[in-house]
Amino acid sequence: MEKHMRSDKMTKGPSAAPRLALMKALGLTDEEIDRPLIGIVSSKNDIVPGHMNLDKVVDAVKQGVALAGGVPLVFPAIAVCDGLAMGHEGMKYSLVSRELIADSTESMAIAHPFDGLVMVAACDKNVPGLMMAAARINIPTIIVSGGPMLGGYFKGHKVTVSSVFEAVGTFHAGKMSAEELGGLVNEACPTCGSCAGMFTANSMNCMTEVLGIALPGNGTIPAVMSERIRLAKKTGMRIMDLVRDNVLPRDIMTRKAFENALMLDMALGCSTNSMLHLPAIAHECGIEIDLAEANEISKRTPNLCHLSPAGEDTMMDLDRAGGIPAVMHELAKLGHLNLDCMTVTGKTVGENIKGHEVLNNEVIRPVTNPFMKEGGIAVLKGNLAPDGSVVKRSAVDPAMMVHQGPARVFDCEDDAIAAIYGGKINPGDVVVIRYEGPKGGPGMREMLNPTSAIIGAGLGSTVALITDGRFSGASRGASIGHVSPEAAEGGPIALVHEGDQIAIDINGNTLNVLVSDEELARRKAEWKPRKPKITTGYLVRYAKLVSSGMKGAVLS
Template identity: 55%
Template sequence: MNSDIIKQGVDRAPHRSLLKALGLTDREIKNPFIGVVSSFTEMVPGHMHLRQVAEAVKAGIRANGGTPFEFSTVAVCDGLAMGHVGMHFSLASRELIADSIEVMAKAHQLDALVLIPSCDKVVPGMMMAAMRLNLPAIVVSGGPMLPGHFEGKPVTLSTVFEAVGQVHAGKKDEEWLYDLESKACPTCGSCAGMFTANSMNCLTEALGLALPGNGTIPAVYSERLILAKETGYQVMELLRKNIRPRDIVTKTSLKNGVALDMALGCSTNTILHLPAIANEGDIDWDLRNVNEVSATTPQICKLAPAGDNVLADLNEAGGVSAVLKQLLDNGFIDGTPMTVSGVSQAERLKNYKVQNAEVIHPMDHPYSVQGGLKVLFGNLAPEGAVIKQGALDNQEMVFEGTAKVFNGEVPAAEAIRNREIKAGDVVVIRYEGPKGGPGMREMLGPTATLAGMGLDASVALITDGRFSGASRGLSIGHCSPEAALGGEIALLKTGDKIRIDLKEGRLNWVASDEERKMRREQYEQNPLPLENLNPELRAGYLGRYSEYVQSASRGASFRRTT
């Protein structure tokens, strides 16, 4: 065991003395040391209950012969960070989370890990750490929030964001908005729809890194604590059998993850996180893998914000396992990869079935014959850009419009609120990529305001930044290369023509070769200096982040130093 390095032999008497200062008995010191990584914080509703989840995990570890040690990571609430300078730190926190877990696990020679995330960037950050360290590891999240109810309908956080647009459009008043905001988020947990946090927690099951139920059991159910205890117990089995994350997460299981992603209609942010997880495991991964799977995998669930159902509904309908079983039975996933259950994916899915065909549609009656996400390529995105096509009514749409170009989210949001954006416009928000932002801000505000104004089907939005999992409409993010790296998006001017062809998967600036060449020459003669982009954010952590971060097409992961 790794921990033997700090607790065995005469020379380790000082180390044992410190362990006894923690109140550990000789028996506990002899047991395997298991890191319990909780992202508890009093600031984030998805994480406010994680102390209780961690206690349940530790009980499971002790019941199966381990000694748990709890420690924490940072956790950013994307909802609270949205629409201001705080959002620059959200994606950037993912790397910090992975690094902090590596530091603790290596410094104290832990034998295995239980990872307890909940919200957006914490889930992939913890999985990245698991792949990097390759210690026996298992994930159990805090679980999704229950929906609120308002005016006889289920509501979520995205309902509130879109309601802001209704107020700005004069359709509703502030008193109505206050009543809605007071009802929308009634419990702890990650926000109730298929937003980024819940998308990634569902994908942990498809990748094999979590026990069944992790993605959907509501945060406030006692069943979540039972799952946590079983997770703590199971990590000891993984340690004894020497089953490690890189035995579980392979190119095959990543494709299984993409298939689930497409079937559920998950957040566009998963397209950032899967490459980053693959990168940590030295797995060759290309965005074209997404389209390969998406083209053949039907979308059989339509959860908020694309539909009316929420994660609690999916849980009652059989959960992620029921969806995976349908995909397996119809040849859309491979059942051979190992899972943290100690058996193959096919073996652990054998007894699951759909409990509600209104929530999980049968394969012969999907919402769409293609998956929920699509990667677009073209002269504006030679390395790719992503759209949540599952949230569109017409997935074969061709949209050609006039660009209105903004250097950053703030002026674009102001223009939308001031009703300067009209049907047929293509709002271009640039210099919001991983390096340019820095931090690739998530922009739910502009998309939600457009939706609230009723413009989400008649106005397109293109950015080298990213969108919330709560976004819907003709919103295209992750445009790569980003403007700060000289991507074509940096050459655009207001009035240019943009063509989006969803059927062909193309995103193009409609201009002659001569015009594009001239714009390129003009840009290279007078590029926008990176230090002029949010200079107040170029110091401290974000400055270091900007130096090391790669393109969105590479998951916005750091350059490897070796």
Template identity: 45%
Template sequence: MSLKKYSRIYTQDDSLPASQAMLIGSGLSEEDLRKPFVGVCSTGFEGNTCNMHLDELANLVKQGMQGLGLVGLRFNTIGVSDGITNGNQGMRYSLVSREIIADSIEAMAGAHNYDALACVVGCDKNMPGSLIAMARLNRPGMMVYGGTIKGGNWKGQKLNIVSCFEAYGKKLKGEISEEDYKGVIKNACPGPGACGGMYTANTMASAAEALGMSVPYTSSVPAVSQEKKDECLQAGNYLRILLEQDLKPRDIMVREAFENAMVLITVLGGSTNAVIHLLAIASAAGVKLTIDDFQAVSRKTPVLADLKPSGKYLMEDLCSMGGVPAVMKTLLQEGLIVGDLPTVTGKTIAENLQNVKPLGQEQDLLRPLSNPIKADGHIQILYGNLAPKGSVAKITGKEGLKFEGPAKVFNSEEALNEGISTGEVKEGQVVVIRYVGPKGGPGMPEMLKPTSAIMGAGLGSKVALITDGRFSGGTHGFVIGHVCPEAYDGGPLALVEDGDWITLDIATNSIHLHVDETLLQERRQRWTRPAFNAQRGVLLKYAKTVSEASSGCITDLDETSN
């Protein structure tokens, strides 16, 4: 079987001499033209710790193909830094970038007929974007994670990116000196790598490993380590195996693989962003997945890992104990995940984990099933008259299971941030942020800045927050996002007024607005849809094509999609 299933059209078709001339002109030999072409995509760019080193890693991936009969051809696509854009208008581009990344990888690999793909990625939207593209193309491919950042330190305090936002909340209250505030900022991100807790980047890297689309240990090995370099150099061997076996993403990302991923991110206490990303990846892979599937997993899966943001450990700590494979081995032994599924190594999950030791009793990062942090999952799907099509809560068990109080409504994140600083946000309130959904944002921005400021202001356990936007993996507290339908579409969230009583009940998975239906209808008749919060360009395109959060915020929705 020829391994040049796609690129042969450019290298072996006499009717395309210009194609061959350009390939030779770019430095390839006639011998190279007989080899499979592997697209090596990097989302590297300067000015962001998550992505600053990815071009170097992509070059190592390409270097590792030498002598394996493969031709690596590197190309780049974009990345948008969540950490930099959080709390400002730039965050509207974050989720949008997932689609741009997927579209551009698909366009490059499809147009140039690469036989396989290696996607070197490092930040929140890079990973789902690359997996969506690989699922669409369905030719041999693998994801290479850039790795997690090392933890920072200031005066003995362990730091990570969320420390900066929480320091800002303390600054608003006058509880931190200028020296210590600057000290946190200067030391929170000590070098390359994705945000260090079980935030969205490490959540999605772990999910990709459980899906079988990356090699074991990729999600837990630090960015600045010899192990990460070795992993990149070895990628060519696995790509060769994938080509020889004609093992494709849709062969790997089957329904049971998504269930494995959902179990792993539940046990690890991962980000709620995994909901919209896994829904989107599944849609691209032709797998039926809904938000109710996350609830089904949460009913039977406990939270076991004491990882930030709600715990005390970082991903680098887990790496020193055996990494994600040690967790997966524990879950496999307990019968919580399926082992006979293919992976990009050419082996099954169980075969990959055969010689891995599970996490033992000598550590306290991962609790035993008999003593979980929370007996069921932290990702909870809530329905009710405020969210007829569902919403997503992140409840670790430390926030309690019920919250009710009067609404305090803000029509933008900026308005809420101002409300926190002026004291409008008070103990006992259910804070509402609306018109920040996929269309209303547009781009469904994360609410990390206000939730961190609330924590820093000492209100973390004293208020709840609901929104049609989403939350960073770094968010913690009693928070509910992804409210559907969103306010921009005239969802019930658009009708809430200050003082309305709201009940949030995790035990019954309900979110209820205590306002008479007749009054709600009167409010609906007075309601006017706001104009798009974008007048042109990619944000307007996105707002006009994006599906709702409960469908994964995808932009290629058709009659067969979720």
């Protein structure tokens, strides 16, 4: 195989002699140095359950690269576990780690000019972070994940980590014993892998397939399956073809590919975090996504899957039902998918999904009998969210699709949690958590604890929650996030008073506070910016540079 020229700037010519000496110090032979050099970005660590098996995946990728004539060279990426960071200051560092991952990968890949990259990812922020880096660096690249966790069983029901978060609320409400809670803890997360439902990690791993930057199966093959290792080997072999043909990420992740991603997002009922990450990845591709498009796509895209937290099915169930190719094959019957998009397989989307019929119509509903006629995510606008907000419609109780109630206002997540656990939230209330946006948090914390507390207390059909922060993919209920402009920028959410009536119409895509324009203007004139919560370190720089959540929370 003829070596591409990218690494020649590091290895060719008399001036390369000092660099060659350093490469010899690695134990590389002349024959290896003369072959394509493939960087393997590994986010393996010992603290994230979705990453504990990545050493096995990386070894398989290395074998695949070597089998196809390349030289694999591994370097690291960080990864934060959202579940472990949840509910304390650590969550401020979750979303912001996406930018660190993209920036550090860019640094490594350009400082050491590889001929191609294989990105081994798994969880919430390192998947989109690495995809952003792939688009930014724009050399031949392919992604492979560690795979999803298997779901657990407890008292005859399928359970996931979201079941445990909700159980904490049930325990605080006096409806579950400590012994029962402990039993659930032992059963909910039985294997390694990214948490078993259609949460953020699995949502984004499915998006790698849809966007065409990963091989089919990447989103759904469980972490513990030998098929995952075979997929990693095939990924290692496939990168050599991409290098030979000089197929670049931006050749694959086109506007039409992002349109497909938004459609599959709606069909699958993905995490609302996808509405942060897809625009950010597109931005690195030079493509700007207006999330108002999401509602138009939703109108023509039925919701075909109700995976946890919307239902009990897990990623294993989706995989056995045919995985992402089957969902795309079913959705293609409506004639809206862009089937001519190229993928890393060397084939088009249409060629990849041909013949992939759905194997279980209870897990993947037919387009003629969907769970919902419209997609799983909705963007709401109104005087409370002039720039928009996002809700996972597929996980909302039907009774809460239209709701009006008094605002219960909290200036941080912690105060809201104390009120919910303290029994101070009443049926009909609208919990407002503000100053938790990208700038105000800073870092836009996830609100899985308060949403789970509401569900666990039995208030999921009567209480809504809105925030300028965001939600875990494991959240369910009338949980409306990304409210923009955020409170820290003087957005209307900063002007809400305790007891104001808030009107939510998810069907009509509106979110309003029932206060006159004149009164809002008066409150705005009296509003003063809050002092920063964090005054040192990376978060200070992040808060100065980050954009709105509705624009992907990218750095300017």
